Amino acid sequence: MVDAKELAGSKIFLVEDCVDYIDIVVETFAHMYDVIVSRNGSEAVKVAMEEQPDLILLDIVMKGINGYEVCKDLKKNKETASIPVIFLTGMTSADSKKTGFDLGAVDYITKPFETEELKARVANHLIVKKARENLVLQKQLLEKKVEERTFELKETSRKMEMASIEAILRLSRAAEYRDDDTGNHVFRVGVYCAEIAKKLGLDRGNIKKLSMAAPMHDVGKIGIPDKILQKPGKLDEEEWEIMKQHSLMGAKILEGSSSSIINMAEIIARGHHEKWNGKGYPDGKNGEEIPIFCRIVAIADVFDALTTERPYKKPFSIEKSLKILKEERGKHFDPDVVDAFFAVKNIILEIKEKYSDVKKIDGSVFWSIELD
Numbered sequence: 087m088v089d090a091k092e093l094a095g096s097k098i099f100l101v102e103d104c105v106d107y108i109d110i111v112v113e114t115f116a117h118m119y120d121v122i123v124s125r126n127g128s129e130a131v132k133v134a135m136e137e138q139p140d141l142i143l144l145d146i147v148m149k150g151i152n153g154y155e156v157c158k159d160l161k162k163n164k165e166t167a168s169i170p171v172i173f174l175t176g177m178t179s180a181d182s183k184k185t186g187f188d189l190g191a192v193d194y195i196t197k198p199f200e201t202e203e204l205k206a207r208v209a210n211h212l213i214v215k216k217a218r219e220n221l222v223l224q225k226q227l228l229e230k231k232v233e234e235r236t237f238e239l240k241e242t243s244r245k246m247e248m249a250s251i252e253a254i255l256r257l258s259r260a261a262e263y264r265d266d267d268t269g270n271h272v273f274r275v276g277v278y279c280a281e282i283a284k285k286l287g288l289d290r291g292n293i294k295k296l297s298m299a300a301p302m303h304d305v306g307k308i309g310i311p312d313k314i315l316q317k318p319g320k321l322d323e324e325e326w327e328i329m330k331q332h333s334l335m336g337a338k339i340l341e342g343s344s345s346s347i348i349n350m351a352e353i354i355a356r357g358h359h360e361k362w363n364g365k366g367y368p369d370g371k372n373g374e375e376i377p378i379f380c381r382i383v384a385i386a387d388v389f390d391a392l393t394t395e396r397p398y399k400k401p402f403s404i405e406k407s408l409k410i411l412k413e414e415r416g417k418h419f420d421p422d423v424v425d426a427f428f429a430v431k432n433i434i435l436e437i438k439e440k441y442s443d444v445k446k447i448d449g450s451v452f453w454s455i456e457l458d
């Protein structure tokens with residue numbers, strides 16, 4: 087609701103060529119509003135643009151351009167279109183009034199008029215204008231608040247998601263520490279995957295997600311006993327069956343999350359030991375039945391495992407490891423993924439070098455992966 091006091095200092099623009107009426111209007115409003123006057127219809131639009139009055143009192147019959155034409159021009163102009171116009175005229179016919187309203191006037195007052203009536207009508211229209219402006223202002227404030235709150239909510243949920251991911255990354259690393267004294271295997275796999283995925287043309291969102299989800303692929307190893315995980319020799323059949331459980335245990339640890347990254351990690355944990363020819367585990371899926379993220383992690387994981395020393399094995403040379411990957415093209419691995427791997431081989435070798443000897447790397451390596 088607008089208080090009449092809020093109208094003090096409003097600016098009224100009178101377009102009138104009759105001196106007597108100018109005097110009456112100026113006198114009527116002098117102590118209430120700021121009144122500016124133009125006796126010339128042709129300069130009215132220019133003055134209105136400059137002065138931005140709160141209301142225009144417009145005569146119709148004037149020398150040169152008449153009030154109707156002025157009103158038309160005011161309504162056509164973006165800067166003056168919303169200023170309320172009241173015709174103040176000696177033309178009393180119904181047709182004249184209709185024309186005035188059709189042109190967009192908010193009111194039509196005929197001369198001679200009662201000054202009290204003029205005051206009341208002008209005040210009413212000023213109140214309506216003020217209320218409209220307040221509404222626009224409130225709407226803008228509300229929109230700004232909603233925008234700020236939405237941003238805060240998004241930021242909070244992003245932070246919560248990152249905190250969950252960080253916790254799982256640390257768990258994955260803890261699992262990895264048991265057979266890799268730096269625990270960096272999981273990080274390298276994430277970065278390799280991003281490079282392979284880029285080469286395969288995956289979209290930016292999925293590449294970023296994959297780079298954060300892939301390092302969780304072996305989180306299920308947390309449930310594998312040390313005597314199996316760290317056994318120096320070959321696993322017997324029973325031990326191997328237990329070892330294979332890590333993919334399902336990983337999926338179980340990651341299931342039911344509201345984070346799309348952890349959802350992807352769950353798919354990867356379950357499917358990263360599936361093979362293109364259907365001879366993998368746990369589901370024996372083949373070809374494109376295996377999600378693309380799993381097919382990418384499969385090659386990144388095997389390459390890193392082959393070239394890394396473990397308690398039970400010496401590292402293979404890069405040459406020998408690459409030869410094995412090539413031989414497994416179309417058998418263990420998706421042929422397209424093998425081709426993508428070899429297309430970015432040099433970058434992968436650089437990553438391997440960069441993260442091999444570093445004892446302390448943290449999750450920030452994934453937040454900062456550049457996708458361009």
Ligand SMILES: [Fe+2]
Nearest residue numbers: 303304358359
């Ligand atoms: Fe694994």
